[in-house]
Amino acid sequence: MTRLRAPLDLSLNLATVRRQWGLRDAVAAAARHGFAGVAPWREAVQEAGVAEAARVFTDSGLRVTGYCRGGLFAAAGREKLQDAIDDNRRMIDEAAAIGAEQIVVIGGGLPPGSRDLPAARALFLEGLAAVLPHARACRVPLALEPLHPMYAADRGCVTTLKEMLDIADALGNDGLGVAVDTYHVWWDPELAAQLARAGRRIIAHHICDWLVPTKHLLTDRGMMGDGVIDFPAIRAMIEAAGYGGIQEVEIFSEDWWSRPGDAVLATAVERFRTVCGTR
């Protein structure tokens, strides 16, 4: 049976309700539904202003479990690498200012016109190495998130936990961890082995289901329980590896974006309680 937890050990990634609410209303809704934290996206924080966003989070009493999303060092090509590095450093400052517990970092896609995935991965490593000292100095851990292979070309050239852990190893691990999103990793035949290897480097556990059929590569992600992902099995592996912390629900979905925000959050909370614990 699923274990119930009180208070709710669940954070709301604000992209889940991005069409329903602006920053302040979304945070208030998260608090109202009993979430323990939120994870904002940079666009929304910058639109509100960093100082104002920080006030919203502080006033809510909620944790800021993550700040989305950094990295993407390869996406604009080598000639724009320094810009990406500078931008990531600014993002680290913003994360510190809003009290974010970590920054979610993704590989980014191929540079325009490129077909060289290994080169993109090398550029990601190079950019990451350049920003890491600033992240360490600001005490903002970078949560390296592998994305599903179907995003390799245009969002995340780094697609597996193994690669992200290899990168963390290469950079000495200090200030780095991995974000495990069920949607991105559930298919991986190496999942159990790589989660065990990750151990306490797991610093984020995102939840989202894989629907059958999936009608769109980006915006047809599923509410937990509506798809085929075995959440209890993955949670058990993550806990066995040493991470017993908060989960974060993040669903990109035209379907859920079209529903009333309170219905989305009530459903997410109910599914978290009934679907996402260990058995």
Next chain:
Amino acid sequence: MTRLRAPLDLSLNLATVRRQWGLRDAVAAAARHGFAGVAPWREAVQEAGVAEAARVFTDSGLRVTGYCRGGLFAAAGREKLQDAIDDNRRMIDEAAAIGAEQIVVIGGGLPPGSRDLPAARALFLEGLAAVLPHARACRVPLALEPLHPMYAADRGCVTTLKEMLDIADALGNDGLGVAVDTYHVWWDPELAAQLARAGRRIIAHHICDWLVPTKHLLTDRGMMGDGVIDFPAIRAMIEAAGYGGIQEVEIFSEDWWSRPGDAVLATAVERFRTVCGTR
């Protein structure tokens, strides 16, 4: 520069023009455009009748480079495993009857209602072990094809070359090989290592491009050169591993299905010559 080859070392997977032509016309078109072979799907062969299909292929003078597609042992669940095994044995007989050089074998999706991907993979191995003696007796090699991870739930629970090679190792390799489809494997960070490991077990090289954006998970695959896959790099790895054989173009695409068949084949031939050789 791309090396040109004469005669054209290219086979046509008939799914590429499945909406334009029936079996006989598609085979005639392939011969007319200079293809050296075709790879038919089972439905079309059964519809024509196996004996009649065999005559069509023999009369054409073309090779039958593959017969699509077997495996799928997990998709109907354990209680239907014996049915799947029996059906695969019949398919081996059909392959022998039409002179197919190999059968393309895929994992198949999860059983109905299941969320247990490791169990589906175990069922695939079990079914494969059961049909392998018949394949060996009939001298019809089974080409194990990993599918892109986005098909893990509903088409191919085995998603990486590493897994397929592990399976081939577990079953002794005799009568088994792997089919490498660029569309399914291009993202894999282990691609170079696993192709080198595969060596002469590579018995099929399928070509198809990954479009950005990809608008549909199944039917928005790309003509070579229209997407982001580095065909020369992958071909070089495959040749270095020991496979210098025929390539097979297989494109599922609403776009290309909507065009005149002769235009599709002319384009495929032109792209094969200009995009798909080693540099």
